Amino acid sequence: MSGKDNKQEMIYWADRLGVSITQYADELKVLQLNEIKIVDLLPEMLLMIRSVVAKKTFRFRRNPIKLIENGISISFLNTINSALTSSASYKKILKHLLPHVRIVPLHIESEVVFQKDINIQQVTIIISLDYLKMFLGKDHHQFAYLFDNEKTLWIEEVMSPELAELVNEIAGANSSKTLSDAYYRLKSLELIFHLFKNLMIREDIPHQNLTKYEIESVYRVRDKIAxxxxxxxxxxxxxxxxxxxxxxxxxxxxxxxxxxxxxxxxxxxxxxxxxxxxxxxxxxxxxxxxxxxxxxxxxxxxxxxxxxxxxxxxxxxxxxx
Known part of the structure; x- marks a missing residue:
């Protein structure tokens, strides 16, 4: 798929998700979309794979996603991230971009940032909470904080080697393979299994509702530490x-x-x-x-x-x- 086709695909799916980006048409010119792949497994899931490099730092506010009424976004970020330059300043940026997983409810808006000259590969699963609860079975009660749609949660988990390996396998898969939808559904659920196995060993702490200010504040602290x-x-x-x-x-x-x-x-x-x-x-x-x-x-x-x-x-x- 050409770069032009990639951008058209991104714009089409942004509109379907209810997070139109047409107002950022000029800003989108700085993005070089190496790859974008959407696997439609709706109404339960949507799988998105993208590889993008920005010619200059670009950020925008992502509106709440409306395609799935009650769901979460699970993004596996930076499994492959490399600066197009080896300068010290870019190596410092990479400290903030270690492979990680981010879980965000669909009903909140968030800021999306593309750092200049950093190749970001990302696999995102948008999943219905009802489907996730069914998949987790009797163990879903251990993640009750995720199923409270009244709360604004923001969770970031470190990327384990098994998760990184799976993400790279999915990102590199040929979409024309036999039973491709079945393959991507199976691999997405495998990712979710390993992620939630890791979440079970997180430090036990009550999950409270977070404001936009609190989320931004805690990331300022994280960036200062890094x-x-x-x-x-x-x-x-x-x-x-x-x-x-x-x-x-x-x-x-x-x-x-x-x-x-x-x-x-x-x-x-x-x-x-x-x-x-x-x-x-x-x-x-x-x-x-x-x-x-x-x-x-x-x-x-x-x-x-x-x-x-x-x-x-x-x-x-x-x-x-």
């Missing part, structure tokens, strides 16, 4: 940045990201450590010191906790020269 991984964040600065008291900030941060601020900070450091070992070919000591670890033994234990192997063994297994 911006400087080589030194510990200052809790008082994050509290001031969020505009909340410390108890409320902790609760909302954990609700959205599934872990507290310090565990999340350590998770980001370990992801960056893996990147430095694999892509920058730094030694274990160079990696540890660059990320602010004065105690390399502690760095090694923390890395092993996240990846199941000491950094040197992990690097030997994953680094290709």
């Amino acid at each position: 911006a400087s991984l080589e030194q510990p964040f200052v809790k008082e600065e994050l509290i001031k940045l969020s505009g909340m008291n410390v108890i409320k900030l902790r609760k909302i941060f954990t609700q959205v990201f599934g872990k507290g601020m310090y565990p999340y900070y350590q998770y980001l450091r370990m992801q960056e450590a893996a990147r430095l070992l694999k892509e920058e070919h730094l030694s274990v000591s160079e990696t540890g010191y660059q990320l602010g670890f004065s105690n390399l033994s502690y760095f090694g234990r923390l890395f092993e906790k996240h990846f199941g192997a000491k950094p040197k063994k992990w690097s030997q297994r994953h680094t290709k020269f």
Whole structure:
């Protein structure tokens, strides 16, 4: 499909979803749509696959999706993301774009951002809550917070290796394969199975209704944490940045990201450590010191906790020269 056809396909489905983007016609010119694939499994699900690069940073407000009256959007983001330049500024951007899954109710609006020169590959499943509840069966009660359509929830989950592998398999599949609808439905449900298995081990915390301000505030805090991984964040600065008291900030941060601020900070450091070992070919000591670890033994234990192997063994297994 040509770039022009890709854009027409995107505009057509945006209209069907009730989130028309025709008013952004001029802005859309900065988007290079490498691929867009829509698999219509309605009324239960809609699967969308896209690969896009923006010539300059572009953002717009996405209106509530109306095609499914009571549902959620599950987006698997940045399983493949690479800057078209290797400059330090773009590597810093990538720290904010680690592979992750975002769950958002269809009835709220959200901001969609395309960062300049960053290749974003995304697989999104829009699914009816009734169908999801049926799929989860008797275990659906463990996710009661998702089925309360009166609440405005926003959940971000880290991308496990099994999820990343599945997403890439779906994104690379040939849509003309035999029983393609059955294939995409099966793979979508497989993704949902693994995602909800991961959600079951999130830190247990009551889910409260979130305002637009609270969601934006907690992402400012997350971005501040991600911006400087080589030194510990200052809790008082994050509290001031969020505009909340410390108890409320902790609760909302954990609700959205599934872990507290310090565990999340350590998770980001370990992801960056893996990147430095694999892509920058730094030694274990160079990696540890660059990320602010004065105690390399502690760095090694923390890395092993996240990846199941000491950094040197992990690097030997994953680094290709």
